[in-house]
Structures are given as C-alpha cells and as structure tokens.
Amino acid sequence: MLSRIGERFAHQLEEQPEATPHKVISLGHVWVDIMMNVDGVPKTGGFAVSNHTTATVGGSYRVLQAASRMGVKAEHAGIIGTGPWAAIVRQALADDGIEHIGQDRIDTDSGFRLVLSDEDRRKTYIATYGAEAQGDETTFDCVEPAAGDVVHISGNTLMDHTAAGIDEFMQRAGADPASRAYRIVLNPTNTLSLVNDHLLEDLVLARPIWSCNRQEANTLADRLGIARDEDMALTVGGGFDRAMAELCRSLGETLRAPLVVRAGSRGAWVRTPGGDVVHVDGYETKATHTRSAGATHTGATCAMLARGWSLVDAVRIANAAASLAIQRSVNGVPDCPTYEEAIAKIDSAEGTGTTTV
Incomplete structure (x- = not known):
C-alpha cells in the first residue's frame, strides 16, 4: 500500500509525465573545493601530509545538482571565469545538465578553496576568491524568473562585490511575496554574521523562504535581536525538540516569512506565517560523509517547490533525499538521489510523519 505522499506522487506522474517546466535558478557562487585529509592542521611554519586529496565542485553547484537530480531544470546565474578551475566548474x-545563464569573465579564473579535514573530521577552510566574487549591481540582470520558478540565494554571495547584484535583484523582487509569481529560497550559511546591516534588512523585508541549519538560525536570531530561553538544553533526548520548535517559532514570527530549520537526522522544523510550527521527521543515517548535506536538502526543497509541493511536503522529500545523499557520499561529499528514489524511501520508512508542536 502506498503512503499518502506515495499516492500523491503516483497521481502527479499520471497528470505530469514529463518533468516540470518550472526552473530552479541559483544566484550563488560556484567554485572548486580541494579536499585534503590530514592528521592535523599544522601550526604556523609547520608541515602536514595529506593521505587523500580530491577536487570537487562546491558552493551552489551542490544545490543545483540536487535540483537537477530531483527532475527540475536548473540554471546557474553566477559568474564563471576562464582558466583551469573554471574549466572544472563548467x-x-x-555533466549534470545545469545551464549557465550568468556572466563569463575572460580576464580571471574562478576561485577555489582548500578544505583540510583532520582526524576528528573538523574542517579548516582557506579560500581564494575568483570571478564568482567580482560582480556588481548588474550581475543578476539576466535573471527573469517565470511564474512557478524558484530562485535560490546563498549566503556565500552576500559578502563580496557580487552582493550588490543580490541587493539589486531583491529590490526588483519587492517586499510583497504575494505579488511575486515565483519564490525565493534563501540559505544564509554560516557567514551571515559578516553580512552588512543594509543588505540584511533588504533580505528580511523581501520575506523569502529561509532555510537554515541550527547554527545559521541562531546566528540570524542574534542579528535580529531575538531573545531565546538559554535554559532549554539543545541536547537530543533532552530539551532539543522543544528548543528547536521555540527557535523556529520566535525566528519565524520576527521574519514574518516561511522558515525551515534543519537538524540532520532529527529532521526539520517548518513554520509559515500565521501557522503552527511543524516538525518533519528525519531519518537515522550512518555518518559516512565529511561535508554537510545542507546543500542537497536546500536543492531538493527548491525542486519540490518548483514541482508544486507544499513547503512541508517539500521538506519531507528533502529529508529523504539528504539521508540517501549521505549514505551514497562520494569522497566524503553527499550525492543526491533521484526524485523517485527519495519518494521510495519515504514509502518504505515506518513511523515517519509530521507533528504539530
């Protein structure tokens, strides 16, 4: 017997045999990650040897890859340079059928990051910014979302010259989500503390769908001056669920916008304006990865919104996709499954669902 979501999935296949015409368009940066496993990060003047080194494409590429895997057309609107790193990005x-609609730079290469992962899986980053960070207020003039499209914005685009292009796009988007025929999903990342006040204000006023992990949500709450109950212990099995629900409620009320707060295998807490906080269960998953599955979750959520699912159901499918991505990680990077595989995981799982808290 199919689950409720499985029955809806089967119905959608009958009604829409082809992939949805709606797109996911990302305004985020894309760069190359050079991942190096080391025994420990050396001190100044020290020396370390990497026993495993791989080059993978990072940044918003992972969001777009997930959207594409979930059966939605994906477009990258950021800047790509010219050179060896840019060639890897292109x-x-x-390979994933993602169209680049943004600007090309012939005078500089795209950037890269060294990602040092030690024995305890702690990661240290060293970034070299390239063409992706050298935008201006015209960078996203090429972006003209159609009705039903989803525009993704990542926090990695909010700290450099390209942020001017984000601000210009947000001005065009306006402050009334109901007047937009498309949706905006904003994933602030851990760099939110470095975003200037003016840009943050414009982002909040636009009322996008915010998708954060716990740390990002707390950073955003700090920036907005939201008081939280410090006595609520954020420990699984303790007051974790209550604290997450309260964080989602208080932050969502202040933003006056849809909010998703992710917590790995514990799932996610979702709130829409005027509604209750809903906990969408996650999946127990063996940690075989060294990189977060947050980009997979965000990309899958964007894709499901483009397919017409509600935010809660989109998050439920994204939870399944992120869990499978971790299980199938390649060189420590979560690898997103297909739409059908994510739905199948939901159908095969027992005891999952949503709970109003």
Whole structure:
C-alpha cells in the first residue's frame, strides 16, 4: 500500500509525465573545493601530509545538482571565469545538465578553496576568491524568473562585490511575496554574521523562504535581536525538540516569512506565517560523509517547490533525499538521489510523519 505522499506522487506522474517546466535558478557562487585529509592542521611554519586529496565542485553547484537530480531544470546565474578551475566548474555543470545563464569573465579564473579535514573530521577552510566574487549591481540582470520558478540565494554571495547584484535583484523582487509569481529560497550559511546591516534588512523585508541549519538560525536570531530561553538544553533526548520548535517559532514570527530549520537526522522544523510550527521527521543515517548535506536538502526543497509541493511536503522529500545523499557520499561529499528514489524511501520508512508542536 502506498503512503499518502506515495499516492500523491503516483497521481502527479499520471497528470505530469514529463518533468516540470518550472526552473530552479541559483544566484550563488560556484567554485572548486580541494579536499585534503590530514592528521592535523599544522601550526604556523609547520608541515602536514595529506593521505587523500580530491577536487570537487562546491558552493551552489551542490544545490543545483540536487535540483537537477530531483527532475527540475536548473540554471546557474553566477559568474564563471576562464582558466583551469573554471574549466572544472563548467564541466561539472554540463555533466549534470545545469545551464549557465550568468556572466563569463575572460580576464580571471574562478576561485577555489582548500578544505583540510583532520582526524576528528573538523574542517579548516582557506579560500581564494575568483570571478564568482567580482560582480556588481548588474550581475543578476539576466535573471527573469517565470511564474512557478524558484530562485535560490546563498549566503556565500552576500559578502563580496557580487552582493550588490543580490541587493539589486531583491529590490526588483519587492517586499510583497504575494505579488511575486515565483519564490525565493534563501540559505544564509554560516557567514551571515559578516553580512552588512543594509543588505540584511533588504533580505528580511523581501520575506523569502529561509532555510537554515541550527547554527545559521541562531546566528540570524542574534542579528535580529531575538531573545531565546538559554535554559532549554539543545541536547537530543533532552530539551532539543522543544528548543528547536521555540527557535523556529520566535525566528519565524520576527521574519514574518516561511522558515525551515534543519537538524540532520532529527529532521526539520517548518513554520509559515500565521501557522503552527511543524516538525518533519528525519531519518537515522550512518555518518559516512565529511561535508554537510545542507546543500542537497536546500536543492531538493527548491525542486519540490518548483514541482508544486507544499513547503512541508517539500521538506519531507528533502529529508529523504539528504539521508540517501549521505549514505551514497562520494569522497566524503553527499550525492543526491533521484526524485523517485527519495519518494521510495519515504514509502518504505515506518513511523515517519509530521507533528504539530
């Protein structure tokens, strides 16, 4: 017997045999990650040897890859340079059928990051910014979302010259979500503390759908001056669920916008304006990865919104996709499944669902 979501999925296949015409368009940066496993990060003047080194494409590429895997057309609107790193980026986009609609730079290469992962899986980042960070207020003039499209914005685009292009796009988007025929999903990342007040204000006023992990949500709450109950212990099995629900409620009320707060295998807490906080269960997953599955979750959520699912159901499918992505990680990077595989995981799971808290 199919679950409720499985029955709806089967119905959608009958009604829409082809992939949805709606798109996911990302305004985020894309770069190359050089991932190096080391025994420990050396001190100044020290030396370390990497026993495993891989180059993968990172940034918003992972969001777009997830959207594409989930059966939705994906477009990258950021800047790509010219050179060896840019060539790797362009090849990865082509391999996943992701169209680059943004600007090209012939005078500089795309950037890269060294990602040092030690024995305890703690990660240290060293970034070299390239063409992706050299935008201006015209960078996203090429973005003209159609009705039903989903525009993704990542926090990694909010700290450099390209942030001017984000601000210009938000001005065009306006402050009334009801007047937009498309949706905006904003994933602030852990760099939110570095975003200037003016841009943050414009982002909040636009009332996008916010998708954060616990740390990002707390950083955003701090920036907005939201008081939280420090006595609520954020420990699984303790007051974790109550604290997450309260964080989602208080932050959602202040933002006056849809909010998703992710917590790995514990799932996610979702709130829409005027509604209750809903806990969407996650899946117990063996940690075989060294990179977060947050980009997979965000990309899958964007894709499901483009397919017409509600935010709660989109998050439920994204939870399944993120869990499978972790299980199938390649060189420590979560690898997003297909739409059908994510739905199948939901159908095969027992005891999952949503709970109003």
